[in-house]
Amino acid sequence: MEQVMTQKNQKMHPHKFTLWVAMGSITMMFAGFTSAYIVKSNMAGWVPVQMPSIFYLSTFLILASSGTIYLAKKKFQERAMAQYRVLVTVTAALGILFTITQYLGFAELWGQKVTFSESVAGSFFYIISGVHALHVLGGVIALLVIFLRAFSSKTRYYSTTPIEVASIYWHFVDVLWLYLFVFFILVS
Amino acid sequence: METTHTHVVSVSQEAHDETHHGHHHHHETFLTKYVFSQDHKTIAKQFLITGMFWALVGGLFSVIFRLQLGYPDAKFPWLEDLLGEWAKGGQLQAEAYYALVTMHGTVLVFFVLTAGLSGTFSNFLIPLQIGARDMASPFLNMLSYWFFFIASIVMLSSLFVQTGPFSGGWTAYPPLSALGQASPGSKVGMDLWLVSMALFVVSSLLGGLNYIATVLNMRTKGMSMTRMPLTIWAFFFTAVLGVLSFPVLFSGFILLIFDRHFGTSFYLSDIYINGQALPNEGGSAILYQHLFWFLGHPEVYIILLPAMGMVSEILSVNSRKPIFGYMAMVGSLFAIAILAFLVWAHHMFVTGLNPFLGAFFVLLTLLIAVPSAIKVFNWLTTIWRGNLKFTPAMLFALGFVSLFISGGLTGIFLGNSALDIHLHDTYFVIAHFHIVMGVASMFGMFAGIYHWYPKMYGRYLNNTLGYVHFWVTMIGAYLIFWPMHYEGLAGMPRRYYKFDIWESFKHFGSLNQFISIISIIVFLVQILFLINFFYSIWKGRKVTSQNPWGANTLEWTTPINPGHGNWEGDLPEVHRWAYDYGKDGKEFISQTTPVAADESRH
Ligand code: HEM
Numbered sequence: 001m002e003q004v005m006t007q008k009n010q011k012m013h014p015h016k017f018t019l020w021v022a023m024g025s026i027t028m029m030f031a032g033f034t035s036a037y038i039v040k041s042n043m044a045g046w047v048p049v050q051m052p053s054i055f056y057l058s059t060f061l062i063l064a065s066s067g068t069i070y071l072a073k074k075k076f077q078e079r080a081m082a083q084y085r086v087l088v089t090v091t092a093a094l095g096i097l098f099t100i101t102q103y104l105g106f107a108e109l110w111g112q113k114v115t116f117s118e119s120v121a122g123s124f125f126y127i128i129s130g131v132h133a134l135h136v137l138g139g140v141i142a143l144l145v146i147f148l149r150a151f152s153s154k155t156r157y158y159s160t161t162p163i164e165v166a167s168i169y170w171h172f173v174d175v176l177w178l179y180l181f182v183f184f185i186l187v188s
Numbered sequence: 189m190e191t192t193h194t195h196v197v198s199v200s201q202e203a204h205d206e207t208h209h210g211h212h213h214h215h216e217t218f219l220t221k222y223v224f225s226q227d228h229k230t231i232a233k234q235f236l237i238t239g240m241f242w243a244l245v246g247g248l249f250s251v252i253f254r255l256q257l258g259y260p261d262a263k264f265p266w267l268e269d270l271l272g273e274w275a276k277g278g279q280l281q282a283e284a285y286y287a288l289v290t291m292h293g294t295v296l297v298f299f300v301l302t303a304g305l306s307g308t309f310s311n312f313l314i315p316l317q318i319g320a321r322d323m324a325s326p327f328l329n330m331l332s333y334w335f336f337f338i339a340s341i342v343m344l345s346s347l348f349v350q351t352g353p354f355s356g357g358w359t360a361y362p363p364l365s366a367l368g369q370a371s372p373g374s375k376v377g378m379d380l381w382l383v384s385m386a387l388f389v390v391s392s393l394l395g396g397l398n399y400i401a402t403v404l405n406m407r408t409k410g411m412s413m414t415r416m417p418l419t420i421w422a423f424f425f426t427a428v429l430g431v432l433s434f435p436v437l438f439s440g441f442i443l444l445i446f447d448r449h450f451g452t453s454f455y456l457s458d459i460y461i462n463g464q465a466l467p468n469e470g471g472s473a474i475l476y477q478h479l480f481w482f483l484g485h486p487e488v489y490i491i492l493l494p495a496m497g498m499v500s501e502i503l504s505v506n507s508r509k510p511i512f513g514y515m516a517m518v519g520s521l522f523a524i525a526i527l528a529f530l531v532w533a534h535h536m537f538v539t540g541l542n543p544f545l546g547a548f549f550v551l552l553t554l555l556i557a558v559p560s561a562i563k564v565f566n567w568l569t570t571i572w573r574g575n576l577k578f579t580p581a582m583l584f585a586l587g588f589v590s591l592f593i594s595g596g597l598t599g600i601f602l603g604n605s606a607l608d609i610h611l612h613d614t615y616f617v618i619a620h621f622h623i624v625m626g627v628a629s630m631f632g633m634f635a636g637i638y639h640w641y642p643k644m645y646g647r648y649l650n651n652t653l654g655y656v657h658f659w660v661t662m663i664g665a666y667l668i669f670w671p672m673h674y675e676g677l678a679g680m681p682r683r684y685y686k687f688d689i690w691e692s693f694k695h696f697g698s699l700n701q702f703i704s705i706i707s708i709i710v711f712l713v714q715i716l717f718l719i720n721f722f723y724s725i726w727k728g729r730k731v732t733s734q735n736p737w738g739a740n741t742l743e744w745t746t747p748i749n750p751g752h753g754n755w756e757g758d759l760p761e762v763h764r765w766a767y768d769y770g771k772d773g774k775e776f777i778s779q780t781t782p783v784a785a786d787e788s789r790h
């Protein structure tokens with residue numbers, strides 16, 4: 001494979017930097033969504049939706065996963081590979097559980113006749129949370145890739161960059177969720 | 189991406205970067221060299237040639253709908269041979285007219301002047317001018333092109349579906365874009381449009397992320413930010429604009445997709461269509477316009493800034509004078525980038541926008557005139573009493589300045605919300621944005637192609653053809669768009685298939701024919717340019733010196749035909765800014781020349 005290498009004297013690894021810019025970009029997408037939500041909520045005929053209670057549980061799950069990925073990164077840096085693997089697995093599992101609880105919340109709302117055709121607020125709620133959940137699943141996939149790589153014997157991989165990048169992203173989707181959660185509670 | 193690490197075992201990233209300075213020449217196959225290439229120079233050419241394909245298609249569309257506007261009652265049997273059902277009996281059908289206008293706008297704005305312009309030149313020039321071997325992530329860069337390629341295929345396929353491509357205008361306002369029953373083009377054509385545009389957004393984001401990361405992280409030793417050529421500053425701000433505004437458009441598209449297919453009512457309310465009332469309640473079409481123009485206005489600067497950057501560079505090189513007011517140029521780019529996010533509602537003055545709010549948008553919009561005027565002033569002072577070399581690139585750069593002034597002035601009329609009530613959606617707006625954005629950025633792109641062609645292909649374009657290309661296009665552009673101001677002031681609305689129901693517009697008949705004839709001539713000259721371009725790739729005069737224009741920037745320190753990795757030995761080291769022309773009696777001083785002890789300061 002053609003190799004073109006970066007040069008010296010850089011402050012931040014380019015992948016990490018690219019991730020920061022990408023997070024700015026994702027933030028703008030949600031800024032777009034939530035400002036549309038605010039604009040609409042000030043118009044006539046807006047009926048707010050009640051946040052399903054299971055969303056408190058999903059909030060707890062994603063907060064916990066931020067903790068586990070933090071520990072995973074630390075263990076990796078200490079080369080405690082066994083613990084690292086466990087922690088990465090737990091993080092990914094929490095991410096999946098988060099998505100499942102979100103889905104259960106959707107189902108509960110939908111059951112209360114908050115459907116696409118009945119409720120604009122509900123539609124926003126589904127789409128904004130849904131797009132966020134997709135970002136969480138993207139993080140899960142990234143974790144799985146790193147995880148499989150940690151087991152692969154062909155190339156031994158000691159660079160901390162991938163796990164650092166993954167953990168920054170993970171904290172980001174976590175904070176993003178907190179923002180959305182508070183936002184939905186306040187603006188309704 | 190991780191592919192760069194496959195056979196590397198290293199303990200820390202820093203050590204890794206140290207040891208892999210330089211590049212290995214692995215065996216390259218045709219596929220890795222020309223198709224799935226990760227070399228930024230090849231990717232740039234891929235963007236350029238795809239963009240040229242689209243320019244040809246989009247340009248041809250405009251010629252066809254101009255025929256309709258110039259000769260609304262004439263019959264062209266060959267048109268039926270070309271378009272079939274769309275031109276039954278040799279006459280363009282109304283629906284086909286709308287489809288062509290829509291595709292013309294979409295293709296030119298996004299595929300030609302965004303992907304074709306910043307895709308080409310950001311890719312080509314960023315690593316070369318900052319002294320990097322490639323982009324921060326060559327792999328993402330390659331993906332960016334292939335996403336654009338797939339977007340192109342999808343858009344192209346929409347031209348061939350039975351109900352035709354989308355026909356509701358490049359801005360794709362709902363309800364036309366949200367309801368399949370609204371028009372033939374709103375059916376599967378619109379779905380393909382959305383898929384294509386979503387892919388395009390992904391492509392732009394991948395590209396933009398890379399450009400930003402590269403400019404901030406990969407500059408060679410000595411290349412501080414304030415020593416960067418203005419081209420790089422312009423590409424940088426362009427990328428920032430794209431990365432921050434395209435996601436907002438994307439969110440608008442997601443809501444639109446749900447309105448189309450899943451029964452939501454984000455944009456729809458109280459609609460009565462084909463004799464039937466729709467159940468949708470509570471939506472607002474204006475919401476879409478906000479989301480669209482929040483991208484849409486930055487988008488026009490995404491199109492313009494790369495042209496501004498390249499023009500600054502080309503004017504300075506060909507005047508043999510330093511750019512006037514370098515920091516003011518950077519500052520005004522920055523001001524434009526900020527203001528670009530704060531003026532979107534000037535496209536919505538007549539939507540029932542709160543007039544009080546409108547006043548703020550008027551103010552902010554008119555504020556853009558300040559940095560714009562600074563730039564114009566600095567370009568003029570740069571060429572003032574310069575030793576001008578009228579290469580085709582220089583002519584196109586000068587043409588850009590002229591067009592930018594003319595088109596910017598009409599923007600000031602439109603920026604007044606009171607005047608805009610009369611001018612909105614008339615040919616005045618068409619004239620404004622074609623001159624200031626469409627033609628001007630095209631000129632920037634041509635200037636860039638003529639100027640950097642020797643670096644791209646190791647050969648020159650034919651100069652004589654270049655001069656013909658410039659003069660016909662320059663005069664033609666003014667002849668086409670200048671009269672449209674009068675039509676617009678008289679109230680002639682844009683996007684109309686026919687004007688025969690208005691007695692008052694009848695006297696524009698021959699003017700419209702004139703405009704149409706000139707557009708055909710200008711289109712033909714662009715084909716001449718394409719012939720020049722492709723002929724010269726293989727048969728053009730060979731470049732024999734490393735630095736044919738006598739320029740200071742780093743790309744001219746690479747070999748005439750640089751390989752992947754750009755520089756053969758070590759990366760060049762930078763000792764000065766890019767604009768030491770005519771300093772201390774020297775013609776030019778390359779950025780790699782150390783500052784001499786007896787040198788005057790700049
Ligand atoms: C002094 C600077 C400028 C001002 C005050 C200005 C103002 C405006 C206003 C108020 C409109 C809306 C007109 C309407 O729809 O009724 C408009 C349209 C437009 N402007 Fe400008 N403009 C300026 C410069 C530019 C530049 C530099 C570009 C591009 C590079 C540009 C591109 C466009 C485009 C594409 C549209 C029309 C979009 C559409 O409706 O399809 N303008 N301008």
Ligand SMILES: [Cu+2]
Binds near residue numbers: 531
């Ligand atoms: Cu605008």
